[in-house]
Structure formats: structure tokens, C-alpha cells
Amino acid sequence: xxxxxxxxxxxxxxxxxxxxxxxxxxxxxxxxxxxxxxxxxxxxxxxxxxxxxxxxxxxxxxxxxxxxxxxxxxxxxxxxxxxxxxxxxxxxxxxxxxxxxxxxxxxxxxxxxxxxxxxxxxxxxxxxxxxxxxxxxxxxxxxxxxxxxxxxxxxxxxxxxxxxxxxxxxxxxxxxxxxxxxxxxxxxxxxxxxxxxxxxxxxxxxxxxxxxxxxxxxxxxxxxxxxxxxxxxxxxxxxxxxxxxxxxxxxxxxxxxxxxxxxxxxxxxxxxxxxxxxxxxxxxxxxxxxxxxxxxxxxxxxxxxxxxxxxxxxxxxxxxxxxxxxxxxxxxxxxxxxxxxxxxxxxxxxxxxxxxxxxxxxxxxxxxxxxx
Amino acid sequence: xxxxxxxxxxxxxxxxxxxxxxxxxxxxxxxxxxxxxxxxxxxxxxxxxxxxxxxxxxxxxxxxxxxxxxxxxxxxxxxxxxxxxxxxxxxxxxxxxxxxxxxxxxxxxxxxxxxxxxxxxxxxxxxxxxxxxxxxxxxxxxxxxxxxxxxxxxxxxxxxxxxxxxxxxxxxxxxxxxxxxxxxxxxxxxxxxxxxxxxxxxxxxxxxxxxxxxxxxxxxxxxxxxxxxxxxxxxxxxxxxxxxxxxxxxxxxxxxxxxxx
Numbered sequence: 001x002x003x004x005x006x007x008x009x010x011x012x013x014x015x016x017x018x019x020x021x022x023x024x025x026x027x028x029x030x031x032x033x034x035x036x037x038x039x040x041x042x043x044x045x046x047x048x049x050x051x052x053x054x055x056x057x058x059x060x061x062x063x064x065x066x067x068x069x070x071x072x073x074x075x076x077x078x079x080x081x082x083x084x085x086x087x088x089x090x091x092x093x094x095x096x097x098x099x100x101x102x103x104x105x106x107x108x109x110x111x112x113x114x115x116x117x118x119x120x121x122x123x124x125x126x127x128x129x130x131x132x133x134x135x136x137x138x139x140x141x142x143x144x145x146x147x148x149x150x151x152x153x154x155x156x157x158x159x160x161x162x163x164x165x166x167x168x169x170x171x172x173x174x175x176x177x178x179x180x181x182x183x184x185x186x187x188x189x190x191x192x193x194x195x196x197x198x199x200x201x202x203x204x205x206x207x208x209x210x211x212x213x214x215x216x217x218x219x220x221x222x223x224x225x226x227x228x229x230x231x232x233x234x235x236x237x238x239x240x241x242x243x244x245x246x247x248x249x250x251x252x253x254x255x256x257x258x259x260x261x262x263x264x265x266x267x268x269x270x271x272x273x274x275x276x277x278x279x280x281x282x283x284x285x286x287x288x289x290x291x292x293x294x295x296x297x298x299x300x301x302x303x304x305x306x307x308x309x310x311x312x313x314x315x316x317x318x319x320x321x322x323x324x325x326x327x328x329x330x331x332x333x334x335x336x337x338x339x340x341x342x343x344x345x346x347x348x349x350x351x352x353x354x355x356x357x358x359x360x361x362x363x364x365x366x367x368x369x370x371x372x
Numbered sequence: 373x374x375x376x377x378x379x380x381x382x383x384x385x386x387x388x389x390x391x392x393x394x395x396x397x398x399x400x401x402x403x404x405x406x407x408x409x410x411x412x413x414x415x416x417x418x419x420x421x422x423x424x425x426x427x428x429x430x431x432x433x434x435x436x437x438x439x440x441x442x443x444x445x446x447x448x449x450x451x452x453x454x455x456x457x458x459x460x461x462x463x464x465x466x467x468x469x470x471x472x473x474x475x476x477x478x479x480x481x482x483x484x485x486x487x488x489x490x491x492x493x494x495x496x497x498x499x500x501x502x503x504x505x506x507x508x509x510x511x512x513x514x515x516x517x518x519x520x521x522x523x524x525x526x527x528x529x530x531x532x533x534x535x536x537x538x539x540x541x542x543x544x545x546x547x548x549x550x551x552x553x554x555x556x557x558x559x560x561x562x563x564x565x566x567x568x569x570x571x572x573x574x575x576x577x578x579x580x581x582x583x584x585x586x587x588x589x590x591x592x593x594x595x596x597x598x599x600x601x602x603x604x605x606x607x608x609x610x611x612x613x614x615x616x617x618x619x620x621x622x623x624x625x626x627x628x629x630x631x632x633x
Contacts, residue, residue: 055533075536088534092552101548102538152538 012061039209081149096129272361285332287356298351419605432589451516499581512565523557563621
């Protein structure tokens with residue numbers, strides 16, 4: 001990865017009548033990175049991808065690819081290629097002709113043949129040249145779609161929910177394969193997904209979108225550790241949210257009074273820019289310790305009662321009801337000893353290291369998409 | 373064994389009622405007598421043999437084939453663009469446009485025929501095969517549009533986008549993706565619209581002038597009892613050919629809709 005920007009979005013907005021599909025999108029993508037646009041369905045992430053591809057024009061703002069303004073440049077003249085959610089394999093062409101589609105009539109035949117063979121080997125479909133489009137499995141269709149786009153040697157490869165049509169096992173395998181492919185080719189990949197795990201495992205950086213806005217752009221680790229607000233925190237993994245009051249702020253630290261756990265000093269989260277005296281804090285379920293007796297070695301403890309147990313195999317999730325806190329607190333415990341230690345109704349203690357309390361800033365009202 | 377239900381009996385009675393009269397046509401075409409009545413006098417293939425000798429009949433057949441072919445191409449070409457627009461885009465007045473295209477299905481033929489005759493005469497177009505073709509295109513268009521709409525319904529729009537994305541412009545995409553993918557629908561539409569034109573009588577009667585199409589010619593021959601068995605033989609051949617065309621059209625239409633696109 002270099003510091004060169006391959007794609008720049010400057011104040012991009014897409015409006016359909018009174019509906020803002022995307023607004024105020026400012027985003028720089030670096031040459032050679034794997035970038036994911038993550039968000040729930042309808043958040044505008046596909047609209048952003050399609051504007052980069054050239055299928056839709058922004059109603060405001062500019063899109064630059066490799067320094068060139070793409071305004072008025074149609075999809076067929078852009079240095080991007082796309083893997084569609086449905087894969088869009090041409091049903092009347094065999095695998096080789098599908099892959100060769102974009103080169104036909106533009107490149108000499110001998111070169112096409114060589115590049116098709118090379119592309120098919122790259123996606124591990126070597127020898128399937130003559131296979132008909134309707135004789136392919138879901139995974140093979142995805143590989144054909146990848147080969148067909150990559151053979152064009154795009155500056156940026158766009159992927160629209162590329163794994164959503166595959167079953168779980170295949171999806172996990174393809175995540176690693178696509179990540180490896182991207183790193184060996186050094187091409188910038190921009191992927192749209194609603195699956196946080198997919199985004200986390202594959203991406204260098206993730207942009208999280210809600211209601212047409214880009215909320216936060218960061219590495220997976222930073223997004224997990226320092227989400228900018230409640231929406232992002234809850235979308236990336238699970239998060240217990242507690243109200244808190246700021247008593248004092250000094251040198252990047254906050255003294256707070258958190259519901260249930262009481263007073264503590266936590267780090268001020270630089271990503272959470274919405275500030276107020278009343279804030280919310282987040283605690284990841286795996287950061288909490290659950291004990292039968294009051295733990296001595298934890299600075300903050302809390303007494304509660306198990307309201308629910310969910311067995312996940314590698315983890316066990318407990319929901320602990322605590323007095324004066326509306327929602328039960330979720331605790332995730334690794335399943336070391338293959339036993340469920342607590343049952344519903346058991347009285348337990350929760351222990352917490354202060355470092356694992358995340359400042360999420362001011363609670364924002366559920367954002368209404370701007371309408372005019 | 374299960375007793376056939378009332379519904380099955382009803383269905384068979386229905387089919388017999390519908391097709392028995394039609395079956396008399398081939399039956400009497402093999403009758404050696406010239407009077408169309410039971411009992412049948414004897415069996416002969418003479419009426420079929422004599423068909424080839426009738427020059428005006430052959431001319432009428434060529435007229436019909438020509439009108440049918442041009443109609444099929446015109447209606448299918450126009451229907452192709454209309455169907456794609458109706459399926460792909462959402463635009464103001466779409467419902468009205470679709471309704472208008474389908475209207476010829478429900479307007480009485482005699483109204484269409486007489487108003488078209490008035491219109492063409494007003495425009496200075498004398499009744500001829502050209503005016504018949506124009507009229508038939510109008511009649512066949514709804515058939516073409518509805519067949520091609522179902523072909524486009526099953527056509528993933530991202531196929532065309534993928535083609536643009538891979539560097540092709542609008543025309544190249546239409547030629548390399550749209551046309552081949554909806555090709556079975558196009559063939560089905562050509563066959564059906566051809567049949568619509570080939571069998572059509574009322575419009576052709578009003579608009580053909582002194583260039584009769586086959587149905588118009590047949591109608592003119594029915595007045596001469598001696599020619600009747602000949603007409604029956606011709607009718608039987610047409611019946612068979614039309615049925616074959618429709619079966620073929622159905623086959624292509626099914627291919628266009630069941631294919632995994």
C-alpha cells in the first residue's frame with residue numbers, strides 16, 4: 001500500500017427526488033488497499049459503489065479516479081470493473097467467452113487466449129474454458145465474475161456483496177482467497193457488504209455507513225476498539241451500552257459516573273466528536289468477567305442475576321440482569337472447559353477493567369435521513 | 373381405478389365442443405363428393421393435388437406469406453424496444469402507454485378496419501398489400517410486446533450493466549448481450565405475429581384492394597360450391613401449419629423463460 005490516492009470522493013451526494021441516498025461523502029482510497037463499505041441494507045453503500053462504477057451520477061460533489069474527474073464519464077470508459085451481486089454471468093456464453101468478453105475486438109486473439117487462460121488459473125478455474133454458463137456452481141460463477149473483471153486490469157475492482165450468494169463454508173474460504181488475490185495483484189479492491197465479519201477479515205480499512213452518511217472510516221481494529229458512536233459500536237460486534245455522566249475532563253482522560261459501575265477514569269475517545277456532559281459508554285461482552293463471588297482484583301464490580309444463557313460452541317453468552325440498568329448486560333466467556341458454569345437465575349458478579357470501557361460521546365437521537 | 377371426476381368429464385366435453393367443428397375440415401377435404409354432408413361418398417386426395425394448378429390461389433398464398441413476414445418483422449422489432457422500456461424503466465405515463473399498446477386486442481376488428489380504410493384513403497394510400505401490412509402490424513404489436521415482455525422479465529438487468537462495465541457501449545451491448553439473451557423470445561414473437569397476420573381476415577378484406585391475401589381469397593371462393601372441397605384442402609393444410617407454428621413458438625418462448633439467466 002502506498003500513500004497515493006486512487007479514488008477521491010469529494011462531498012458526494014446522490015438524491016432521488018426528495019430521498020437522499022447518500023450525502024456528504026468525503027473519502028480517499030489509497031492505491032492497493034482493500035476497502036470495505038459496511039452498513040445495513042438501504043444505507044447507501046451500493047449507491048456509492050455504483051457512482052464510482054459510473055452507473056449513477058452524483059447529484060453533487062466530485063469523484064476522482066487516479067486524479068481524473070469522472071463527471072460525465074460513462075461506466076464503459078472508467079478504469080474500474082465490477083463483480084456484481086448476482087455475478088451477471090452471460091448465460092449465452094461459455095466460461096472462456098464470458099471472461100474474454102471485455103477484450104473481444106480490442107486485443108489480438110492470441111493475446112486474448114493467453115490472458116483468459118492466465119485469468120482462469122488465477123481464480124483456480126484452469127481448464128474450464130468450455131464449461132457452459134448454466135453448468136457452474138455458485139462458487140464457480142463468482143470466480144468467473146472475478147476473472148472477467150480482473151482480466152481488464154482495472155485500477156480499481158468494485159465488488160457488490162460478492163459473497164452473499166454463497167453458503168457459509170464457501171464464503172469463509174473465498175474471503176481468504178480474495179484477500180490473497182488482492183494482495184498478490186496489488187489492485188485496489190472496494191467491496192460493499194452488510195456482513196461485519198466479512199468486512200473485518202478482509203479489509204485494510206472499513207467505511208461504516210448509516211442512512212446515507214459515512215460515519216467512520218478506520219482499520220478494523222480501531223473500529224472495534226474506538227467506534228465513533230453508538231450506531232457504529234453496535235454494528236461492529238456486540239456492545240453493552242451504559243449511560244454515564246462526565247464529572248471532569250483532564251488531559252485526554254474523563255472522570256465519569258457510569259450507571260451501575262460507579263466512578264471511574266477512562267480515556268477520552270478522539271473518534272467520538274459529539275460531546276456533552278451526559279454521554280454513553282460501551283463495554284464489549286468479552287471484556288467482562290463473570291464470577292460466582294465478588295471478584296477482588298477488579299476495580300469495578302456489579303451484582304446481577306443470569307437472565308439468559310446462549311451456547312455458541314466456542315463461546316457462551318450470558319445475559320445478566322442488573323438493578324437500575326434497563327437492558328441485561330451481555331457477557332461472552334470463551335468455552336475453555338466445555339461446561340456451562342452458570343444457569344438461568346444464578347446470582348453472579350461482574351468484574352470490569354477500566355481500560356475496556358469505551359467512551360462513545362453524546363447519545364445521538366436515531367438519525368432521521370434528511371428530507372426536503 | 374379412480375372414477376373420472378365430473379370436472380374431467382366437463383373438460384373433455386369442452387374440448388370436443390371446441391375442436392369437433394374444426395375436425396370436419398380435414399375430414400371433408402378427403403371426401404370425393406363436392407357436397408359437404410354426410411355420408412362421405414369416398415376417399416380422395418384429388419383436392420390436394422388440384423391446389424397447385426390454381427394460379428390465383430398461389431398468388432394469394434404468396435401475398436399472405438409476404439404480408440405475414442413483413443408484419444412479423446415490423447411488429448417484433450417495435451415490440452422489442454417497447455417491451456424493454458416497459459420492463460427496464462419506470463416513467464411517467466407508463467401504465468397508459470402499456471394500455472394503449474394492448475388496445476388492439478380489444479377493439480372490434482371491423483371498427484379498426486373501417487377507420488383504417490378511411491385514414492389510408494385520406495392519406496392518399498390506395499388499398500394494397502402495403503396497407504394490409506400496416507394494419508396487421510398494428511394488430512400484431514400487442515402479441516409481440518407481451519411475449520417479449522416476459523422474455524425481458526427474466527433478464528437480469530445487471531447483465532447489460534456488466535457489459536457496459538466491461539467497456540461496451542449501448543449498441544455493442546444490445547448486439548452482444550440483449551439480443552442473444554432474448555433471442556428465443558424474438559423467435560417466438562416472430563412466429564406468433566406471423567400467424568396473427570396470416571390468419572387475419574377483416575382488416576385484409578377492407579385494406580387489400582385487388583391484391584387478396586389467402587383468407588380473403590378463400591372467402592371469395594366459398595361462393596362457388598364446386599371450389600369448396602379445394603378450399604377445405606387448403607384450409608386443412610393451413611390449420612396444420614398454424615398449429616405447428618404455435619407449438620414452435622411456445623417452445624421458444626419456454627426456452628426464453630426457463631433458462632437460468
